[in-house]
Amino acid sequence: MPNATPARRPGPSTWCPQPEDDPATACPISPVVDLVFSRWTTPILWVLQAHGTQRFVELERRIGVTPKVLTQRLRQLERDGLVQRRIYAEVPPRVEYEITELGSSLQAVFAALGEWGDAHMDDVERSRADYTGPLPR
Template identity: 45%
Template sequence: MVSETKNKHYQCPVEATLDVIGGKWKPLILWQLKAEKLRFSGLQQSMQGISPKMLTKQLRELEEAGLILREIYPEIPPRVEYSLTEFGKTVLPVLDALCEWGNKYLDRECAFDKNEDLKTVGGCTSQ
């Protein structure tokens, strides 16, 4: 089955999902907005390593996809806050599942590392 959205052809729903929320930063942006509205600077501070240009690009793409809302307040200087839309909140179970799987993966890797490191000093700490 081939689906089309905004001139894009998808072979399956997973491909569409990854196109919308995939990549290094988009899931992390959505995760940060899970609990509260954040300003640009708050997002950037909570996501070490993302450049302002990349954050802007990712926010625009998520806004275009209808997952986040960009609210501009008529103040001087202008205040802009980002939050999840109602539709954006529908992706939270997906992110929760990714978080759960990631925890299991990290636990597995830590256990593997501990077994490998029995002869050496050190090991891994679980979060």
């Protein structure tokens, strides 16, 4: 009876895609990209990291997002442990948001992306300018 080989699952630091890998499940960074780079997540985390604790209206003003979308994204970030909400029993009630230690741990990721952008975005812009194929819809 032949030995059944379990499906290969990439480890936490694997970045060597194999032809037989299922792209939908094999890419080790897909869940992180989905979490961190959802619309409005990066600006919210950046503002909280750069400016510290913020009230809702301060975030809304700094980021330029609608209240409904900001509420949804803050709830998701709170659920995921990247942002903490503090409610103060005052009249009127005061609510503040701050980045958590887990959220702050993404600073190195953002710094690396910033360095990549500094080093390569001119190349990307040149490539875009030289591109003669059909434009994406």
